[in-house]
Amino acid sequence: MTPLRTLPDVMIEPIVRAALLEDIGRAGDVTAEACIPADARLRAQFRARKPGVAAGVSCLRLAVLAMDPAARVDILLNDGSLLTPGAVIAEIEGNARALLTAERTALNLLGRLSGVATLTRAYVEAVAGTGVRIADTRKTTPGLRALEKHAVACGGGLNHRFGLDDAILIKDNHVAVCGGVDAAVRRARAMAGHLMKVELEVDGLDQLDQALALIDEGLAPDVIMLDNFSLEDLSEGVRRTTGRIVLEASGGVDLTTVRAIAETGVNVISVGALTHSAPVLDIGLDAV
Template identity: 80%
Template structure:
């Protein structure tokens, strides 16, 4: 599994630690734990799932005890079973206990995203459809959450407003029509930038398909809240000429049927906005 560079993770970890330590530091640890005390503990999963965020654990511990020894047993993307040991840490007890909650918050959150993503990927197994995330991420955690989606077998949609053009219904309304919005986007986009447009009905799809002869068609069409029948009709009309993405009304009970219509991509906001935290704990050894 590819890793995120520490330079992307560390600012998130340090901000979370600073939030927790507040103005005076961990007063409980200072009150109860001798300054030079050391402890050994294991980060272990309480439930089955997919691991993501192990580097956040490492960086949280090392931020407060640079001399800590970390024996990492599992990597991002690995399967977790109840009791699976992710890492064993030996560190200054005060520092370790102060870093514990930040480390657990991040690894639990990210592993939850990876685990939910895997469930969606498994639900469409055997079809041609791929599961993608959205920009409905926790502010400040986008790079980490999108990494977690990849750990679960999903693929990443655009990372922000700057790396791809995605024309939504409000853009279309301001431009005066879907075809005009796509023409403007095509004229603006450099050669490496993809253009996607959202359509909410087959009439708008037909207007987009008419742009093929002009050489102004988008790279991707998002079929927003289409019925299954309309999704199948859209796949037939496009006939592989443009990538089709289905969005809206997607959950684990509907995603298989959507995939079987023949769309190429299914984007799921729930991967990041509704993933439950995976239960991971810290056990003193």
């Protein structure tokens, strides 16, 4: 497996602090202040309650330290680690009020991101041995894209483009406005720099053929997305392309269909569900 890309704290801290501010509200943690002596100490562990893949461990660390900079945070399992029920991800010790104030924010982010990583791993395992890679999409939670895409990587998936600015992706509405595949791709190629990839989404074999016709001119897309193709048409698209262009399948993908899609011979399968439909992984904070 490719070594995990790590995110620097400077990228994560604003997200964690915004989440803490949302939870603390206008008056602070009134429950902790009412019930917990100001000098009380707490030692606790973040434990997995279900099997999965860890992601977002830095979020728990930063949430705890934002509330108690003097707290001890011992990370025992890093992002990408396989979790079994009862596995201790981290142990913390510090001011009880501060740790309890940080608890929900830390668990929300850790559980959400670990859920994304866990679902991604299920898709990766479903296509094991086919040579196909599983990729995410831009269907991410607003404000959490960098973290959710990192979580996809933790689960063994690939990151598609991060935003509208890092690759050209010509979709059906772009094609419609431009007046066709040929015009859209030519316009994109005229604008793209030498480091910018061009991807074209096609909704049928006729559009695929129009894109392939541009190969001899050196204007064909780098990647062609076969959107909502049947299995038969995916296989035919692979046959017609003959390895000359990277083919990405999308649409109609779930854990019951992804293996059959992979076996058609496409190179990449993009799955919006990795980020928009991943269930939160059950993780808790237990005093010890």
